[in-house]
Amino acid sequence: MLQYLIIQLDNTSTSFCHYSNTKNRPLLITLDNLKNGILFAMKENLMVQYVLPDYELPAEYIEAMESIDNTKIASYQSVYANNADIVVLNGWNKEYLFDKDDVYVLRVDKKELFGKCSEIKEKIKMCRRLNIVITDVETFTDVDFELYRSVLKEFSIALEDSFAADFVAQLNVLTDRMMLDKMNNCNAGCDSITLAPDGRFYVCPAFYYENEYNIGSLVDGLDIKNPQLYRLEYAPICRHCDAYQCKRCIWLNRKTTFEVNTPSHEQCVVSHLERNASRELMMSVRERVEFLSDKEEIKDISYLDPFDLRDEWL
Amino acid sequence: MEKIKENSSGWSNGMARNITFIVTKDCQLACKYCYLVGKNSNERMTWEVAKQAIDYILSHEDDFKEESVIWDFIGGEPFLEIDLIDKICDYVKIEMYRRNHHWFNSYRFSFSTNGINYHTESVQNFIKKNIEHLSIGITIDGTKRKHDLNRIWKTADMKKGGGSPEEERGSYDDVARNIPLWLEQFPNAGTKVTISSADIPYIKESVLHLYSLGIHEVNINCVFENVWQEKDDVKFEEQLLELADAIIDGEFYKDYTCSFFNENLGKPLDRKLQNQNWCGAGKMLSIDAAGNFYPCTRFAQYSLRDKRAWMIGNIYDGIDKNKLRPFLVLDRCIQSTLECIECEVAEGCAWCQGENYDSADTSTIYQRSTAICKMHKARVRANNYYWNKLFRKLEFKGIAKKESVDYAKLSNSNNLIC
Numbered sequence: 180m181l182q183y184l185i186i187q188l189d190n191t192s193t194s195f196c197h198y199s200n201t202k203n204r205p206l207l208i209t210l211d212n213l214k215n216g217i218l219f220a221m222k223e224n225l226m227v228q229y230v231l232p233d234y235e236l237p238a239e240y241i242e243a244m245e246s247i248d249n250t251k252i253a254s255y256q257s258v259y260a261n262n263a264d265i266v267v268l269n270g271w272n273k274e275y276l277f278d279k280d281d282v283y284v285l286r287v288d289k290k291e292l293f294g295k296c297s298e299i300k301e302k303i304k305m306c307r308r309l310n311i312v313i314t315d316v317e318t319f320t321d322v323d324f325e326l327y328r329s330v331l332k333e334f335s336i337a338l339e340d341s342f343a344a345d346f347v348a349q350l351n352v353l354t355d356r357m358m359l360d361k362m363n364n365c366n367a368g369c370d371s372i373t374l375a376p377d378g379r380f381y382v383c384p385a386f387y388y389e390n391e392y393n394i395g396s397l398v399d400g401l402d403i404k405n406p407q408l409y410r411l412e413y414a415p416i417c418r419h420c421d422a423y424q425c426k427r428c429i430w431l432n433r434k435t436t437f438e439v440n441t442p443s444h445e446q447c448v449v450s451h452l453e454r455n456a457s458r459e460l461m462m463s464v465r466e467r468v469e470f471l472s473d474k475e476e477i478k479d480i481s482y483l484d485p486f487d488l489r490d491e492w493l
Numbered sequence: 494m495e496k497i498k499e500n501s502s503g504w505s506n507g508m509a510r511n512i513t514f515i516v517t518k519d520c521q522l523a524c525k526y527c528y529l530v531g532k533n534s535n536e537r538m539t540w541e542v543a544k545q546a547i548d549y550i551l552s553h554e555d556d557f558k559e560e561s562v563i564w565d566f567i568g569g570e571p572f573l574e575i576d577l578i579d580k581i582c583d584y585v586k587i588e589m590y591r592r593n594h595h596w597f598n599s600y601r602f603s604f605s606t607n608g609i610n611y612h613t614e615s616v617q618n619f620i621k622k623n624i625e626h627l628s629i630g631i632t633i634d635g636t637k638r639k640h641d642l643n644r645i646w647k648t649a650d651m652k653k654g655g656g657s658p659e660e661e662r663g664s665y666d667d668v669a670r671n672i673p674l675w676l677e678q679f680p681n682a683g684t685k686v687t688i689s690s691a692d693i694p695y696i697k698e699s700v701l702h703l704y705s706l707g708i709h710e711v712n713i714n715c716v717f718e719n720v721w722q723e724k725d726d727v728k729f730e731e732q733l734l735e736l737a738d739a740i741i742d743g744e745f746y747k748d749y750t751c752s753f754f755n756e757n758l759g760k761p762l763d764r765k766l767q768n769q770n771w772c773g774a775g776k777m778l779s780i781d782a783a784g785n786f787y788p789c790t791r792f793a794q795y796s797l798r799d800k801r802a803w804m805i806g807n808i809y810d811g812i813d814k815n816k817l818r819p820f821l822v823l824d825r826c827i828q829s830t831l832e833c834i835e836c837e838v839a840e841g842c843a844w845c846q847g848e849n850y851d852s853a854d855t856s857t858i859y860q861r862s863t864a865i866c867k868m869h870k871a872r873v874r875a876n877n878y879y880w881n882k883l884f885r886k887l888e889f890k891g892i893a894k895k896e897s898v899d900y901a902k903l904s905n906s907n908n909l910i911c
Binding site: 392404405408413415416435436437438439440441442443444445486489492493 | 768769770803814815816818819821822823824827853854855856857858859860
C-alpha cells in the first residue's frame with residue numbers, strides 16, 4: 180500500500196541512494212506541479228518526502244511545501260542542511276561536522292569505504308543514525324566481499340563498545356537487522372513513488388535519472404503496470420530471505436538482472452555479510468550486557484546468496 | 494497385445510543442455526505465422542564467432558554441468574549455412590575429445606529445417622558424416638492447401654519489404670519431395686506443425702495426411718501469439734473431435750501420435766507441488782552472429798516485436814549470471830494470474846517465456862500471456878473426449894490398461910463425487 184510520495188524538487192537535488200544524479204543543470208519542478216503533487220498526497224493519504232536542491236528555493240515554494248506534514252532530505256552542502264531530517268554526505272570527508280541528533284546518509288563507493296573505514300567508524304557514535312549506501316555494490320568481486328567483511332568487523336567493534344556503554348548508536352548495515360522481525364526494504368513502487376521535476380511519477384528517483392519508464396503523471400494519474408512485481412511476495416528470492424535489513428533496491432535489481440523483483444548476486448551477498456555480522460555483534464554484546472532481550476537470536480546459516488537454495492523452493 | 498503409442502520424450506529425456514547457434518537470420522520462406530520478425534540476409538555467423546563461442550563453452554565446464562548436450566542449429570533456415578555448420582560440428586567433436594570433456598560421447602546435433610535443401614549434396618554429406626548423433630526435424634504443416642496457406646516462398650518484393658497475395662507461392666511441393674529421403678534416414682523422426690487462426694479448418698486432414706506420408710509423430714501446437722479470432726476455439730474443438738474420431742476409428746493410435754492428445758492434460762495444478770516453470774528459457778544458451786548470448790533464441794532482437802533483446806553476455810566477456818537469475822527462480826504461480834492459478838484445467842497449458850516477455854505490459858518475464866486460454870480449454874474438452882472414447886473402445890475389447898481406465902473414470906467423475 181502506498182505510504183510515501185517522494186518529491187524530487189529539482190534535477191540537481193541530491194541522490195540519497197544507490198543511483199547517481201546524472202542531471203547537472205537545475206530544473207525546478209513548477210509551482211503548479213508541486214502544489215498538485217501535494218494535493219495528490221493529501222488525497223491519497225501519503226507522507227511527503229522532499230528532496231531539496233543545494234540552492235535556495237523561492238519563498239512561494241517553501242510556503243507550498245509547508246502546507247503538508249513532510250520530511251526533508253538535503254545534501255550536506257545544501258542551504259537547507261540544517262533544517263533537513265536526513266542529511267546526505269556524498270563521499271567521505273573527515274572534516275564533516277556531525278550533530279548528535281541528526282540522521283545522515285553516507286554515499287560512498289567501495290574504494291572509499293574500504294580506505295576510510297577507520298575514519299568513518301569514529302563518526303558512528305557522533306550522530307543519531309548513520310546509513311551507509313555503497314554506490315557501486317554491483318561491482319563487488321570476491322575480494323571486495325572479503326574486504327567488506329573486514330570493514331563490518333571494524334564497525335562492529337566500535338558499536339559493541341558503545342552498546343556496552345549504554346549508547347545505542349545506529350548504523351543501518353549492522354543494527355537494523357537486530358531490530359527487525361521481518362523484511363524492511365526500500366519498497367519503491369509499492370510503499371513509495373516519486374514525483375520528478377517533469378511532473379511525472381516514477382518508481383523511484385533512479386528511474387527518472389536513468390531514463391527508465393514512468394508510472395503516470397499528475398495530469399493522467401498514477402498508472403503502475405504490473406504493480407505486484409514491486410511487492411515482496413512476488414520477489415522469488417527475497418520472499419525466502421531473512422536479511423531483513425537489505426535495501427532490496429528495485430533500481431539495482433532492474434539494472435543488474437533486468438527484473439525489478441530479482442536482486443543480483445552482489446546485492447544478496449553484501450546483505451548477507453551484513454546480516455551475519457549483525458548476528459555476531461548481537462551475540463558479542465549479549466555476552467557483556469542484557470541486550471534487545473525481546474529479539475530472537477539471528478540464525479546461523481551456511482549460504483551468502485539465497486539464490487543457491489532455489490532448488491529447495493521449486 | 495494392442496498398444497497405445499506414446500509421445501517420445503526427446504533425446505536424453507529432456508535433461509541435456511541445449512546450445513543454439515543462430516547461424517543465419519535468412520530463410521527462403523516467409524511463413525505468415527513466423528515469430529521471427531527481424532529476419533534478414535545480412536546477419537550470418539562467421540567461423541571466428543562460432544569458434545570463439547565453442548571455446549568459451551567448452552572451457553567453462555563448471556557452468557555447463559548437464560550430462561549431455563544438444564548442439565542446436567537454427568535460423569532462419571540453418572541449412573543455408575551448411576558449410577559453416579559442418580566446420581562447427583567437426584571442431585566441436587575434436588575439441589570435446591581433445592579436452593576430454595564430459596560431453597564427449599553424449600551429444601547430439603539438432604536441426605529444425607524447412608526441408609527445402611535437405612536433398613542437396615552438401616547437406617547429405619553432412620548427414621552421412623554425423624548420422625549417429627543427429628536429430629533433424631523437417632517442418633511440414635499437413636496437406637498442400639494447409640501448408641501453402643502459411644509456408645510461402647519469399648518473393649523479391651518481400652526482400653525489399655513489400656509483396657502481395659497474388660505473388661504467393663507455397664512451398665509444399667519443394668518440401669514433400671524430400672520427406673521419403675528424410676524418413677528413410679530418420680524413420681522415427683517427427684514433424685512440428687504450427688496452428689494459427691487460418692489453419693484451424695485443416696487440422697484433421699493435415700494430421701492424417703502427415704500419417705499417410707509415413708510420419709508417425711506429429712508435434713502440433715497453437716501459436717502463443719495473440720492471433721485468435723472470435724469462435725476460433727469452437728472451430729478448433731470441432732476439428733479436434735473429428736480428428737479424435739479419425740484416429741480412434743482408424744486405429745492410428747497404435748502406431749502414430751499427435752501431441753494434441755495427451756493423458757496428462759486438463760487437470761488442476763497444485764500451487765506448491767506443481768509450481769515448476771513450463772519453459773526452459775534460461776537453461777538454454779543461444780548465440781547469434783555477433784557473438785551475443787541469449788537465454789533462448791526467442792530473446793534475440795529478431796524474435797521480438799516490442800521489447801529490447803535480453804542479452805546475457807557475449808563470447809568476449811562471458812555470461813552475466815545476474816541476467817539469468819530471473820529465469821532460474823521463475824515458477825508457475827509467480828507469473829500467472831489468479832485465474833490461471835485456480836484454473837480447473839491448468840495442466841498442459843503451455844507458455845513461451847519469450848512471448849510472455851514480448852507481450853507483457855512492462856519489460857518483464859513475470860507476466861504470463863493468456864492469449865492461448867480459450868484454445869487450451871477447447872483442446873482439453875477434445876482431449877477428454879479422445880481418451881474417454883479410446884478407453885471405452887479398449888475396455889470393450891478387454892485390452893485397456895486397468896489403471897488407465899480407472900484413472901479416466903475417476904478423473905471424469907469429480908462432479909458426481911462433489
